[in-house]
Amino acid sequence: MSDNDGSQSLDAELIDVARTARERAYAPYSKFRMGAAVRTYDDEIIPGALVENVSLGLAMCAERVALFGTVTTGHKPVRLALVSPRTDGTLTxxxxxxxxxxxxxxxxxxxVVVVDPDGESATSTVGELLPCGPHRS
Known part of the structure; x- marks a missing residue:
C-alpha cells in the first residue's frame, strides 16, 4: 500500500464519479457518506453509493453497489475508487x-484507490489488502 504522489494509479475521472456518488449516499443513521466507482476493462465507469437501512443487514456498501453494477452491465472491474471520511484518523x-x-x-x-474528502489518497491492490482471500483458480 502506498500513498499517492500523483502517479498514474490515481484516476481523477474515477475519483470524481465516486465523489458525486458520495453526495447521493443514503446514510441517515451513521451520517458516514461513502461513494465508490469502478473502472472496467473496457473503460466504463460504474458508480456506487452507500445505502443504509434501519435493518443493518440490509445495508449495502458503496463499493459493492458499484461492483455488482459491473455484473449487471456485463463488465469486469479493473480499478475501484472509494471516497469517504477517514476512520480513526486514517484513510478508510x-x-x-x-x-x-x-x-x-x-x-x-x-x-483500490482510497481518497478522503480533502483529496489525500492511497493506492493498493485487492491482493495486498486481502492476501489470503478465497478465490477461484
Whole structure:
C-alpha cells in the first residue's frame, strides 16, 4: 500500500464519479457518506453509493453497489475508487466483504484507490489488502 504522489494509479475521472456518488449516499443513521466507482476493462465507469437501512443487514456498501453494477452491465472491474471520511484518523479502506467481492469479480490485481474528502489518497491492490482471500483458480 502506498500513498499517492500523483502517479498514474490515481484516476481523477474515477475519483470524481465516486465523489458525486458520495453526495447521493443514503446514510441517515451513521451520517458516514461513502461513494465508490469502478473502472472496467473496457473503460466504463460504474458508480456506487452507500445505502443504509434501519435493518443493518440490509445495508449495502458503496463499493459493492458499484461492483455488482459491473455484473449487471456485463463488465469486469479493473480499478475501484472509494471516497469517504477517514476512520480513526486514517484513510478508510473497503471492508472485508467488499474486498472479497472485488476479488471474486476482478481478481487480486484490481487496484483500490482510497481518497478522503480533502483529496489525500492511497493506492493498493485487492491482493495486498486481502492476501489470503478465497478465490477461484
Amino acid at each position: 479502506h473497503p471492508c472485508g466483504a467488499c474486498l472479497q467481492v472485488a476479488l471474486e469479480l476482478g481478481g487480486p490485481g484490481v487496484e
